[in-house]
Each structure stands twice: as structure tokens, then as C-alpha cells.
Amino acid sequence: MRNTTLCYLERGREYLMLHRVKKTVDENKDKWIGIGGKFEKGESPEDCLLREVREETGLRLLRWRYRGIVTFVSDEWGTEYMHLFTSDAFEGSLRTDCDEGELEWIDRDRLLKLPIWEGDKIFLRLLDEDVPFFSLKLRYAGDRLTDAVLNGETIK
Secondary structure: OEEEEEEEEEEOOEEEEEEOOOOOOOOOOOOEEOEEEEOOOOOOHHHHHHHHHHHHHOOEEEEEEEEEEEEEEEOOOEEEEEEEEEEEEEEOOOOOOEOOEEEEEEEHHHHOOOOOOHHHHHHHHHHHOOOOOEEEEEEEEOOEEEEEEEOOEEEO
16 A cells, blocks of 8 residues: 655646656656655654655745545555645746656646546546545556545445
8 A cells, every 4th residue: 555645836827737757667757747756664644744845856845735634545556545735825946857757737628638547637627626525546457437425435
């Protein structure tokens, strides 16, 4: 069981996204995702969030919101608890070299046309609708979303 964070940094109608193209073995290979990563020993969700954003982007968050928890169940990658955040206040200079992939500001309307996980479309909609804290469970067979449960209710 893994714990991770994912943050969508907001700049107007854009999110800072990471195109995962650098690792050969990567469950997110070729996908566009937010900024985040795995917890290190003793970290809280906020500790992991702040560290991962700083490591991947060079930016320091000044304000953030804890938006929800997403449980991913994958027949290939196991189970992951992803702590989902957004941030609209940060400082520093954006890195031009990220070990994980390519960073780019993407307009929210364009984002859904890029290669992203099917379940990401669900929680991106919840973020856009400013839904209060939520629990979302996403079950995958390979890259295919087979089941989605929001706050205990099946959706899709």
C-alpha cells in the first residue's frame, strides 16, 4: 500500500502539469499528471506535498487546499492512497529540468484532450466544481477504468 500526494498548481485557468516521459518503467508513462510523489518515512500528506512540489518544480507553496483522497486499485500496480491538493499561491522560479518529465502550464479546457488517466477526468471535474473534501475510489484493469466510487456511491 503506497501513500502519495498530487497537487494541481493553478495559474488562472491553467494547471502546472507534468508529462511523464523520462522513466522507462513508470505506471504514468506518457501521461500528463499533476505534481507529486511518494511519502517518505515519517511524512504527513502536507510534508510530502511541500517536498515533492519543491523537488519537481523548484516552487515553494505559500497556500494550499487538501481537496480529497483518491484510492487507486490496479491489477498491475497495487493499491495507492493519493492525497489530492490544489495551490494557487507559490513563489520561486519554475525548473526547466525535471527528473520525472516535462513541466508545462496547460489550459484546463485543453487538459482533457491530452493523454491522462480516465479517472483523473473525474477528480478534475470535482476540483473544477469546487466540491468539498471527497473520497474517490478508482479501480483499473491495466489502463482501463473499470469502477469509480465517489463518497461510497458508484458513478459512471
